[in-house]
Amino acid sequence: MKNIKSMLPEEIAADFEKLGEPKYRAKQVYKWLNRGVGSFEEMSDIPKSLREKLEAEYSIYKPKVIKKQVSQIDGTIKYLWELYDGNAVETVVMSYKHGNTVCVSSQVGCRQGCAFCASTIGGLVRCLEPSEILDEVLFSQLDSGKTINNIVLMGIGEPLDNFDNVVKFLKLVNNPDGMNIGMRHISLSTCGLVEKFDELAELDMQLTLSVSLHAPDDETRSKLMPANRGRGVEALMSACRRYYDKTGRRISFEYIMIDGVNDTEYHAKLLSKHAKSVCAHVNLIPMNHVEEREFRPSTAGHMKAFIKILEDNGVNVTVRRKLGGDVDASCGQLRRKIEKGKGCR
Numbered sequence: 001m002k003n004i005k006s007m008l009p010e011e012i013a014a015d016f017e018k019l020g021e022p023k024y025r026a027k028q029v030y031k032w033l034n035r036g037v038g039s040f041e042e043m044s045d046i047p048k049s050l051r052e053k054l055e056a057e058y059s060i061y062k063p064k065v066i067k068k069q070v071s072q073i074d075g076t077i078k079y080l081w082e083l084y085d086g087n088a089v090e091t092v093v094m095s096y097k098h099g100n101t102v103c104v105s106s107q108v109g110c111r112q113g114c115a116f117c118a119s120t121i122g123g124l125v126r127c128l129e130p131s132e133i134l135d136e137v138l139f140s141q142l143d144s145g146k147t148i149n150n151i152v153l154m155g156i157g158e159p160l161d162n163f164d165n166v167v168k169f170l171k172l173v174n175n176p177d178g179m180n181i182g183m184r185h186i187s188l189s190t191c192g193l194v195e196k197f198d199e200l201a202e203l204d205m206q207l208t209l210s211v212s213l214h215a216p217d218d219e220t221r222s223k224l225m226p227a228n229r230g231r232g233v234e235a236l237m238s239a240c241r242r243y244y245d246k247t248g249r250r251i252s253f254e255y256i257m258i259d260g261v262n263d264t265e266y267h268a269k270l271l272s273k274h275a276k277s278v279c280a281h282v283n284l285i286p287m288n289h290v291e292e293r294e295f296r297p298s299t300a301g302h303m304k305a306f307i308k309i310l311e312d313n314g315v316n317v318t319v320r321r322k323l324g325g326d327v328d329a330s331c332g333q334l335r336r337k338i339e340k341g342k343g344c345r
């Protein structure tokens with residue numbers, strides 16, 4: 001059966017034509033799907049005969065909440081969803097003064113192997129379907145009652161390793177008859193799969209590209225991020241430059257501050273040079289401790305000195321606020337806990 005929630009209204013309309021149904025019904029059905037219905041039966045303004053046809057042709061799945069944690073500190077909500085095949089992914093809803101941001105996963109697990117990250121510890125299980133990524137946004141909004149204004153693809157997985165499904169998700173969530181979230185309110189974060197940058201730029205979608213840089217030199221970066229091996233920082237910077245030139249959208253560099261690993265004066269100077277060469281904004285991230293990892297966050301003193309070097313070099317730099325510290329809100333940590341729990345039983 002076809003997964004109707006991964007289809008755009010025009011694709012549904014094309015199918016409906018073949019089924020001998022009027023095209024306008026497609027829009028009606030699409031709107032229902034974006035209200036979070038779990039069956040065709042609930043689509044009360046669709047004739048019964050069509051509902052029966054749809055029932056036979058298409059599937060609708062609604063993710064179940066396995067676990068929901070609400071931070072006592074800042075209200076950050078973390079969901080663990082059960083997918084149709086029993087796999088689980090995480091979504092985080094964060095509230096800021098300017099609105100609510102949802103952080104979605106794009107894969108079950110991850111195969112990029114970053115040394116500081118919890119999501120990659122068990123490897124990649126599978127890619128998420130477009131509808132499953134959409135459901136993270138939709139059901140976070142419906143369950144929390146918070147209108148989602150911004151989306152960051154910064155949860156579990158590497159979005160560019162699931163390129164087609166992620167692009168389809170972006171089109172679904174952006175559709176005026178769907179959740180209608182503007183591309184300028186969406187950020188896609190990547191570990192730097194440079195071979196996909198041009199393809200993304202070609203789509204000219206106006207989203208924000210965040211590059212998880214974490215180190216400005218090949219030696220440090222290849223140690224932290226296997227995805228750097230065989231690609232390299234230079235190729236990454238050229239790809240960023242081409243992306244910026246083509247789309248006119250400023251890239252943001254994510255940079256986790258790790259004690260003694262990537263937080264020295266040398267790193268700050270080289271990072272400044274790269275940021276300036278591609279007009280990137282730098283977002284420093286205080287590292288979250290991951291139980292299985294030996295790294296420690298940079299000290300406040302080192303962080304201050306690092307920021308000063310960037311600022312003195314005219315780089316636009318911000319420090320990410322830490323939210324949801326009491327709900328394992330750093331990618332992959334909640335799913336990891338549950339997986340580990342399974343192993344012990």
Ligand code: SAH
Pocket residue numbers: 112116117118153154155156157158159189190191192210211212254256285286287288289290330331
């Ligand atoms: N694969 C994509 C998106 C998922 S990671 C990427 O690499 O960008 C989302 C962000 O969280 C990345 O910047 C990632 O490097 C960061 N991150 C991973 N582990 C972290 C940790 N322990 N502490 C803080 N940030 C972490």
